[in-house]
Amino acid sequence: MLLQMDKITKKYGEFSANRGIDFSLRAGEVHAIVGENGAGKTTLMRILYGMEQPTSGSIRLNGKEVTFSSPLDAIHHGIGMVHQHFMLFPSFTIAENIVIGNEPGSSARFDRKQAVKIVDGLCDQYGMKVDPRAVTGSSAPGIQQRVEILKVLYQGAEIIILDEPTGVLTPMEVQELLQAIKLLTKQGKSFILISHKLNEVLDVADRITVLRDGAVTGTVEKGETDANQLSGMMVGRELAELKKNPVDPGDKVLEVSDVTIRGTKGKPVLDGINLAVQAGEVVGIAGISGNGQSELLQVISGLMQPDQGRITLGSTDVTGMSTRKIREHGLAHIPEDRYVWGANREATVLDTGLMGHHRRLQQGGFLKLKDIRSLVSGWVSKFSIKTGSLETSTQYLSGGNLQKLIVARELEQGTPFLIAAEPTRGVDIGAMETIHGELLKRRDEGTGILLVSSELTEILKLSDRVLVMYEGRIAGELPAQEATEEKLGLLMAGGSIQ
Structure with missing residues (x-):
């Protein structure tokens, strides 16, 4: 040996x-x-x-x-x-x-x-x-x-x-x-x-x-x-089969109209992107990393400004608004990189869970700490987040446990529109089952979800429609029942399907 x-x-x-x-x-x-x-x-x-x-x-x-x-x-x-x-x-x-x-x-x-x-x-x-x-x-x-x-x-x-x-x-x-x-x-x-x-x-x-x-x-x-x-x-148990109910889309909760970001060398990073997400549906975006997905999410959430085009949440034009204002108009965001966009490594589990909820969990200028502790404790239990205490610094959480905390925090925002970027990156199979179930539950309750994932199995499992991005453009769109890994792979590589 x-x-x-x-x-x-x-x-x-x-x-x-x-x-x-x-x-x-x-x-x-x-x-x-x-x-x-x-x-x-x-x-x-x-x-x-x-x-x-x-x-x-x-x-x-x-x-x-x-x-x-x-x-x-x-x-x-x-x-x-x-x-x-x-x-x-x-x-x-x-x-x-x-x-x-x-x-x-x-x-x-x-x-x-x-x-x-x-x-x-x-x-x-x-x-x-x-x-x-x-x-x-x-x-x-x-x-x-x-x-x-x-x-x-x-x-x-x-x-x-x-x-x-x-x-x-x-x-x-x-x-x-x-x-x-x-x-x-x-x-x-x-x-x-x-x-x-x-x-x-x-x-x-x-x-x-x-x-x-x-x-x-x-x-x-x-x-x-x-x-x-x-x-x-x-x-230690048998995993339940994921149940996906028929889709029943409602009004548009997001509309991206002709959004363009010009690159440093003349080639657009985003080139005339048009897409919409309706209430009660999951729209998946597939694509090889570096084809504009990250920039699209940053434009929608206010972290970048487009050179042209318009972003509409519900009936409100949010183009050019701050991230805070956009979130107040109905956006929650599970970010693709939990360390860069989702958490401060030195913040506690409690503080990380509070982010984005703090304005509604205060009274007379003071945080309602009892309510906050109860809320975050509930997430820790529901998502089986392994942590010594709520005062533990997030730098001591495993990547998967931090991911579960961020997912719980954003799902509980209760907004009409949710960006879910790499929602199960680094989590185990049990947590994946929980997160997928929660996403479909929100979808059935009327939330519109834009799902970006490098895992084609996740895209195919959760999406009602699938868009493919290639070199900053939407290269194709397929309804869930027609989407396969082979078809999506062709579009991701710049090919076409007949």
């Missing part, structure tokens, strides 16, 4: 994040770890990578007991980790990011040509193509993912930990990553894959370990299980 973690326990005060976990990894295999948010997956891997110290338990590598006091120790023992949120310098070139920490040249002069040569060699050796001279921050998420993997390979990693590696990738980029993992295992590398996406796990993993509440509920070979069994092991 290449790696063995025995009886790993990690306590934070009275709370046990890991409880006596046994985990092993064979040479040349992909061993996936799945479980709900807060099940202890990332904590276990942070221990393996030297970022945390176990309260008790041991780690053996090639049969020899080892301890890692830092990530540098883990790297020296051939263990690398690619984190859920990329840890790259956006202003550096790809080559500079890959060789950082072990740069070619002397202490006085960095040899850029040699760095490019090294990266070209890595690309050839591992079949992962990148442009070493490109600026990292201008590269697509799929390329940045490759950069992270090439970086740990350059550091000499034989064991590579991937923490939610496909969360920001397009379907095409996901397939490229899974193929790269398969190729690397054939070359002798071993992978530990943390993921919520069971279809991807079942595609690439050899073995799967399921965690629940910090303990192992089972380890199974891929050929001996399926998504239903794994789901039950993760959540």
